[in-house]
Amino acid sequence: ILNVEQSPQSLHVQEGDSTNFTCSFPSSNFYALHWYRWETAKSPEALFVMTLNGDEKKKGRISATLNTKEGYSYLYIKGSQPEDSATYLCAFMNTGFQKLVFGTGTRLLVSP
Amino acid sequence: KAGVTQTPRYLIKTRGQQVTLSCSPISGHRSVSWYQQTPGQGLQFLFEYFSETQRNKGNFPGRFSGRQFSNSRSEMNVSTLELGDSALYLCASSNLGQIQETQYFGPGTRLLVL
Numbered sequence: 001i002l003n004v005e006q007s008p009q010s011l012h013v014q015e016g017d018s019t020n021f022t023c024s025f026p027s028s029n030f031y032a033l034h035w036y037r038w039e040t041a042k043s044p045e046a047l048f049v050m051t052l053n054g055d056e057k058k059k060g061r062i063s064a065t066l067n068t069k070e071g072y073s074y075l076y077i078k079g080s081q082p083e084d085s086a087t088y089l090c091a092f093m094n095t096g097f098q099k100l101v102f103g104t105g106t107r108l109l110v111s112p
Numbered sequence: 113k114a115g116v117t118q119t120p121r122y123l124i125k126t127r128g129q130q131v132t133l134s135c136s137p138i139s140g141h142r143s144v145s146w147y148q149q150t151p152g153q154g155l156q157f158l159f160e161y162f163s164e165t166q167r168n169k170g171n172f173p174g175r176f177s178g179r180q181f182s183n184s185r186s187e188m189n190v191s192t193l194e195l196g197d198s199a200l201y202l203c204a205s206s207n208l209g210q211i212q213e214t215q216y217f218g219p220g221t222r223l224l225v226l
Contacts, residue, residue, distance in 0.1 A: 004154070031211055032212060034214075036217075043116070043217040046214040046215060046216070049212055051211070099157045099170060100145075100215075102154035103154050
C-alpha cells in the first residue's frame with residue numbers, strides 16, 4: 001500500500017510570514033509528484049507537476065522542490081497572504097501503480 | 113474554455129438506493145478520473161476513463177462503476193448505497209491522462225446517504 005504523508009496537518013500564520021510544508025512518499029519507482037491548492041468551496045487547482053529529482057518549480061510566491069531519492073517534496077510560500085489560505089495537497093505516482101495517490105493535505109490559514 | 117462541470121452538486125439518498133453522478137470534462141479532454149473524499153481521508157482514486165474505456169481502477173467494491181460516452185462525458189454509478197458512501201465525489205479531466213499532465217478538477221458532488 002502506497003502512503004503519502006503531509007506535514008503539518010494544519011498551519012496558522014500571519015500575513016507576511018513565509019512558510020513551508022512537506023510531502024513524503026515512497027522513494028522507489030518514482031514517477032511523478034503533483035501539488036494542488038484547494039480553497040474552500042472551490043475545485044482543487046493544480047500548482048505543479050514534478051517528475052525529475054532535483055526539480056524546482058515556481059509560480060509567483062509559491063515554489064516547490066523535489067527529492068526523489070529520499071522521497072520528499074517541499075512547498076514554500078513566501079510572504080503569505082490571506083488569499084493563500086487553502087488546503088495544499090500533494091499526490092504521488094510510481095511506475096507500478098499508475099494512479100495518483102493523494103496525501104490528506106496541509107490546511108493553511110493566513111491571518112491579516 | 114469552460115471548466116469541468118459536475119451534476120448534481122448535492123444529493124441526498126437513503127441506504128440501498130442507487131445514484132448516478134455526471135461529469136463533463138473540459139472540451140477536448142479525453143481522460144476523466146473520479147475520486148472520493150471522506151472526512152479525514154485523502155482523495156481516493158476510483159477509476160479513470162479514456163476514449164470510452166476504463167483504463168485504471170482503484171480499490172473500490174463492484175458497487176462503484178462508471179462509463180464514458182463518445183463526447184468524453186462520464187458518469188459514475190453507485191448501487192446499493194451504504195452510509196459510508198457519504199462523501200465528496202470529484203472528477204478531473206486531462207487531455208490524454210498522461211502523468212505529466214495537469215488534471216483539472218470539477219467542483220464535486222456531495223452525496224449524503226441516510
